[in-house]
Amino acid sequence: MKFKIKKKIRLGLIAITVISIMIFAYLVYNEAYNPGFEEKKIPSYSYDNKGSINYEIYLKPNNLYTEDKLGEGKLYITEFVDYIDTDLKYEFTGERDAEINGNYDITAKVKGYMGDGEKITNIWEKDFPIKQVKEFNNKDGKVSINEKVNLNIDEYNLFVQDIKEASKINCQASLTLSMNVNLEGTTDKGSIEEIMSPSITIPLDVQMFEITGNNIIDKPAAIEETVDEPLPVNKSRIIGYAVILAVFVIALIILIFFTAVSPVKDSLEKALGKIFKKHGERLVALDSDIDIQDAITVKTINDLVKISDEIGKPILYKYSDDYKEINKFYVSNEDEAFVFSLEYLIDVEQIEETENTSSDNTIA
Structure with a gap:
């Protein structure tokens, strides 16, 4: 027994079903054999970029401490401090050969300021060059710098006291020791440009102090390139399209074999x-x-x-x-x-x- 359907309706349903079968057959094929690509950035030249300033506090003879020096991260009594021994390092290590050039200098900046935290207003400042600009250049993709600097705190404290007395301005003061590195490189995957300034800050003209600052910097990086990576086949989506395709195929079979055009009424x-x-x-x-x-x-x-x-x-x-x-x-x-x-x-x-x-x- 066949269901009777008007001719125009039957032809319309068959046409819609055939078109739907073609669409979902294409979606199944396309999803299975052409799942697409995803843009990804991958490192083509990786490198390590490190800077640090380590220090030890050497003491004057005193009745408090039995040792002659103190390590990092302590509270120091100014009257007992003889000098600060600092070890400044910078290392650049590329994963393979590259032409590297640049320069560095070491500076001690003394400044007078007001305020605290982020709300600091500089009143005056003066730079004391410790090491003049020095160039470096090599072709093996590696740079290693190691400098030692001794800071005589008494000298800087005397300078601050002279400025306060001369200016009649009683303000806070500090000494910032920094190593300023400027590096440029040319690799087989492009160019590199890095700027690094590890530093320590020492309060001046105070009875005791702590040393703060950004003294350890570890900044690995890489030159990246964009590649098109094939996406994995989405099996759940293929199954969904296939189920819908099967429904339309069954519908087409029913329309062709189980329906007939209803006779035209006179x-x-x-x-x-x-x-x-x-x-x-x-x-x-x-x-x-x-x-x-x-x-x-x-x-x-x-x-x-x-x-x-x-x-x-x-x-x-x-x-x-x-x-x-x-x-x-x-x-x-x-x-x-x-x-x-x-x-x-x-x-x-x-x-x-x-x-x-x-x-x-x-x-x-």
Whole structure:
């Protein structure tokens, strides 16, 4: 048994199903064999870039400490400090040969300031060059710098006291020791440019102090290049597309093998269908023939409906299993009768014209 579907609807469903099958077949194929690419940055030349300043505090002879020096990260009494021994290092190590050049210098900056934390206002400052600018150049992709500097805190404290006395400004003061490195490199994967300044800060003209600063810097880096990396196949997406594809394939099989075009209704069947749909509540089916003579013929069913409403009588017709035998509708009122006949309707245009004719038309 095949389901009956109108020809246009059936063809439309088949066309939509075929197009959907093509789309999802393409999606399954494309997802399986062309999952796409993702841009990724990968290091093409990696290098380590490190700078540090380590220090030891050497002490004057005193009755407090038995040792002659103190390590990092302590609180130091200024009166007991003889000098500060600093060890400044910088290392650059590339993963392979590269032409490296640059320079560095070491500076002690003394400044007077007001405020605390991020709200510091510099009042004055003076640079004391410790080591003048020195160049370096090599082609093996490596740089190693190691310098030792001794800081005499008493000398810097005397300088600060002289400035305060001369300027009549009593402010906080500090000494910042820094190694300033400027490096440029040329590799087989591009150029490198690095600036690094490890430093320590020492409060001046105070009875005791702590040393702070950015004295350890470890900044590995790399020259990166962008590559297109294939994405992994998304199996769950393929399964989803495949399920939808299977549904449309099954739908196409059903449409082709289990449906058929419903036969085209002739003019009489279409006309009867419209009449029963629109005026079914007024119609009365009879089992026997209707014996009405000299009935007045009306032009449209709407005219017959109008008469039925005016005289309050139902519309009669003889029922038959064969719709072709149902071709007349009557309204009877005592000694007169009215009839509408479908015998002369031969096409759909005439049916639609009959249905749309105004109920004000003249009774034939």
